[in-house]
Amino acid sequence: MSDNAISNESSIQERSTLSWLDDKLQQSWKFLLLLIPYAWLLIFFLAPFILVLKVSMAEPAYARPPYTPLWEWAEDGYLTITLIFENFSYLWEDELYYETYLNSVVIAFNSTIMCLLIGYPIAYGIVRSSTSVRNILLLLIILPFWTSFLLRVYAWMGILGQGGELNDILIFLGILDEPHQFLYTQFAVYVGIVYSYLPFMILPLYASLEKLDMTLNEAAADLGAKPITTFLTVTLPLSIPGIVAGSMLVFIPATGEYVIPDLLGGGNVAMIGRQLFNEFGANKDWPVASAVAIALLILLVVPMMIYQHYQAKETEAA
Amino acid sequence: MPLDTKIEDRPWLDSSIEPFIKIQNVTKKFGAFTAVDRIDLNVYQGELFSLLGGSGCGKTTLLRMLAGFEEVTSGHIFIDGQDMAGIPPYERPVNMMFQSYALFPHMTVEKNVAYGLKRDGVPKLEIASRVTEILDMVELGQFASRKPHQLSGGQRQRVALARALVKKPKLLLLDEPLGALDKRLREQTQFELMDLQEQLGITFMVVTHDQEEAMTLSTRIAVMDQGDIIQIGTPTEIYEYPESRFTAGFIGNVNMFEGRVTNNSADHVTVQGTDGTEFYIDHGQNVKEGQKVWVAVRPEKLVINKDAVAAGPNQLLGTVDDIGYMGNHSIYRVKLASGRIVQTTAQNIVRPKDAEWAVDWDDKVTLTWEPSATVLLTK
Ligand SMILES: Nc1ncnc2c1ncn2[C@@H]1O[C@H](COP(=O)(O)OP(=O)(O)OP(=O)(O)O)[C@@H](O)[C@H]1O
Ligand SMILES: [Mg+2]
Numbered sequence: 155m156s157d158n159a160i161s162n163e164s165s166i167q168e169r170s171t172l173s174w175l176d177d178k179l180q181q182s183w184k185f186l187l188l189l190i191p192y193a194w195l196l197i198f199f200l201a202p203f204i205l206v207l208k209v210s211m212a213e214p215a216y217a218r219p220p221y222t223p224l225w226e227w228a229e230d231g232y233l234t235i236t237l238i239f240e241n242f243s244y245l246w247e248d249e250l251y252y253e254t255y256l257n258s259v260v261i262a263f264n265s266t267i268m269c270l271l272i273g274y275p276i277a278y279g280i281v282r283s284s285t286s287v288r289n290i291l292l293l294l295i296i297l298p299f300w301t302s303f304l305l306r307v308y309a310w311m312g313i314l315g316q317g318g319e320l321n322d323i324l325i326f327l328g329i330l331d332e333p334h335q336f337l338y339t340q341f342a343v344y345v346g347i348v349y350s351y352l353p354f355m356i357l358p359l360y361a362s363l364e365k366l367d368m369t370l371n372e373a374a375a376d377l378g379a380k381p382i383t384t385f386l387t388v389t390l391p392l393s394i395p396g397i398v399a400g401s402m403l404v405f406i407p408a409t410g411e412y413v414i415p416d417l418l419g420g421g422n423v424a425m426i427g428r429q430l431f432n433e434f435g436a437n438k439d440w441p442v443a444s445a446v447a448i449a450l451l452i453l454l455v456v457p458m459m460i461y462q463h464y465q466a467k468e469t470e471a472a
Numbered sequence: 473m474p475l476d477t478k479i480e481d482r483p484w485l486d487s488s489i490e491p492f493i494k495i496q497n498v499t500k501k502f503g504a505f506t507a508v509d510r511i512d513l514n515v516y517q518g519e520l521f522s523l524l525g526g527s528g529c530g531k532t533t534l535l536r537m538l539a540g541f542e543e544v545t546s547g548h549i550f551i552d553g554q555d556m557a558g559i560p561p562y563e564r565p566v567n568m569m570f571q572s573y574a575l576f577p578h579m580t581v582e583k584n585v586a587y588g589l590k591r592d593g594v595p596k597l598e599i600a601s602r603v604t605e606i607l608d609m610v611e612l613g614q615f616a617s618r619k620p621h622q623l624s625g626g627q628r629q630r631v632a633l634a635r636a637l638v639k640k641p642k643l644l645l646l647d648e649p650l651g652a653l654d655k656r657l658r659e660q661t662q663f664e665l666m667d668l669q670e671q672l673g674i675t676f677m678v679v680t681h682d683q684e685e686a687m688t689l690s691t692r693i694a695v696m697d698q699g700d701i702i703q704i705g706t707p708t709e710i711y712e713y714p715e716s717r718f719t720a721g722f723i724g725n726v727n728m729f730e731g732r733v734t735n736n737s738a739d740h741v742t743v744q745g746t747d748g749t750e751f752y753i754d755h756g757q758n759v760k761e762g763q764k765v766w767v768a769v770r771p772e773k774l775v776i777n778k779d780a781v782a783a784g785p786n787q788l789l790g791t792v793d794d795i796g797y798m799g800n801h802s803i804y805r806v807k808l809a810s811g812r813i814v815q816t817t818a819q820n821i822v823r824p825k826d827a828e829w830a831v832d833w834d835d836k837v838t839l840t841w842e843p844s845a846t847v848l849l850t851k
Contacts, residue, residue, distance in 0.1 A: 372541050373574035375561040377588030377639065387587075391578050 210444035211237045221440050241445035258426040262408035265347040269404045273355035281363045295353050307417050314342050338420030346414040355400040362396025402461045483516035492517040498547030507533045509699035520669050520676040522686040525696030531679040535645045539568045567641040571648050573632040575620040581631050582616040588639045606638045626657050646678045662688050683723045695719050716851045720768045727814050729767045733759050747810040752785035754843035766849040773845035774816035777838045788839040
């Protein structure tokens with residue numbers, strides 16, 4: 155009787171040992187699967203980031219690379235680490251940087267709003283068109299990507315220039331008497347950014363609008379909602395994920411944009427991307443350039459976290 | 473005709489009453505395809521009217537034309553005396569419960585139900601009380617703050633119903649309202665619907681392809697086929713007095729015999745079946761002698777006789793081929809000399825095996841039926 159009880163107990167223990175092993179195995183599998191994205195992040199994001207962070211806390215030097223090392227083994231065998239926060243305080247103190255950051259964010263923000271205002275009706279129109287037309291329209295949206303981005307910006311230089319097509323048309327229509335300076339103005343930068351980033355707004359908007367069930371619109375109309383009310387109470391709220399995704403895809407790269415302010419804005423539009431390039435190139439001040447980059451990153455992490463928060467909420471709801 | 477309701481429950485028989493919905497010669501074409509073909513239909517205030525028909529026969533299209541989502545190609549629709557031509561869905565006194573429910577996924581149950589009232593500018597306090605009232609009615613009070621994806625299929629269906637009902641429309645259109653429910657819940661909801669309809673006095677128009685559902689729910693049924701209305705009538709009329717083989721075959725089971733008219737008198741018609749069976753119909757009908765006709769007899773009208781029966785019309789001789797025991801009744805499949813199978817049902821008033829006279833496999837039997845139970849069809 156008691157023997158039996160004991161053997162029973164031991165077999166239970168055996169089984170639990172087995173299941174414990176099983177659990178461990180499963181855990182290590184999970185661990186491995188999780189490891190891959192983390193390794194990716196480590197190699198391609200965190201390591202370069204630390205490198206840049208390191209440079210941002212050094213001092214410029216006539217050397218190769220052109221900055222002082224962060225740590226040195228002193229003769230007496232002690233490790234000395236020299237962290238210089240001056241580069242950051244420099245950014246903070248110099249009004250130029252502060253204004254450039256602000257200007258970048260303002261331009262990126264306004265461009266995002268413009269892309270949204272232009273892109274939403276386009277995406278909505280594409281969703282509402284018949285399947286055959288829809289594919290052609292989508293192709294047209296993606297088509298510009300088949301030519302180089304740089305080439306397209308150069309083309310805009312031609313269009314916006316003194317003897318360019320825009321002036322020609324406005325003079326032909328009698329709106330202008332003589333050529334107007336469009337190129338190398340804030341206007342030109344806006345045109346360039348909105349033009350270049352519009353597809354990044356349209357595509358996520360299209361994706362989220364396309365998922366919407368059209369019978370929801372019918373249900374709203376059936377319950378007494380006029381078309382505009384239906385849009386505001388049903389279509390718009392349900393397309394918020396697309397709006398957020400599109401806005402992030404425009405805002406984040408537009409803030410750090412270098413080519414467009416450089417080519418279309420000339421020296422007249424201060425954006426942080428150009429500043430960064432100047433520090434690296436003309437001034438050869440790698441530490442300050444790195445500090446500029448780190449500050450930009452911190453600036454962009456905030457909207458990214460908002461985006462993440464939204465996504466998490468979305469997946470939670472679904 | 474022996475009808476089972478009082479005259480005031482049958483407004484369609486009273487020509488002084490104006491129909492609530494008048495559908496006049498309505499056609500709907502999608503390109504070259506005619507989905508609804510010159511339909512005429514009157515529905516009266518307070519009716520629970522069913523559209524019954526096979527898949528793709530145009531039921532949803534007809535409903536969508538009433539709701540205003542589809543424009544009529546030709547013809548007219550009047551609701552409550554008002555011509556609906558050019559009136560958008562949001563201005564029609566009609567609410568629809570969609571086949572897919574179409575609940576707003578980003579709104580709670582409460583907000584979904586309140587949506588229509590808000591659009592009408594109903595004061596906030598009144599909205600709150602009406603929403604609570606209707607949610608209690610469909611027994612969803614405790615789910616008010618849930619989102620649709622947190623509900624079961626049956627609960628969603630009730631939200632859709634509440635959302636359409638809360639506006640107290642003059643006409644409620646229901647497109648296969650119970651399609652997604654299991655049999656038990658469906659039967660329960662059928663009675664709930666009928667109660668609601670009586671309580672609120674709203675005119676219901678229900679699309680279904682479930683004939684049992686149509687029989688249970690409706691004051692009248694329109695049987696549709698390929699864009700046409702084949703027959704309109706009360707469930708009893710449709711079942712007992714079908715006007716065509718299509719209706720007879722579509723609703724319930726039926727034994728159909730082909731034959732020719734041998735005698736056509738004022739008070740009876742006789743028909744000789746192609747296999748020689750004599751049929752006797754105890755009322756006159758507009759047919760000619762020699763005309764090709766069909767005789768329809770419902771299975772439950774046939775009586776199984778194990779003993780010999782004196783020769784006469786309306787008799788079929790055969791052997792029992794198969795018995796399906798259904799609990800409350802049994803289905804007998806009797807094979808005639810011609811090889812044809814005729815189906816009949818009988819209530820199991822005693823336990824079949826207990827009775828001496830119980831019918832068994834391979835028994836020789838005679839099937840008989842009342843002359844009045846015979847339906848003569850010409851198309
Ligand atoms: N928008 C449309 N364009 C073209 N044809 C259509 C359209 N809507 C419906 N049809 C066609 O019209 C016919 C009737 O469709 P309808 O939806 O009214 O059928 P139904 O009777 O509701 O069928 P079910 O019982 O399957 O729901 C079908 O043959 C369908 O293919
Ligand atoms: Mg349908």
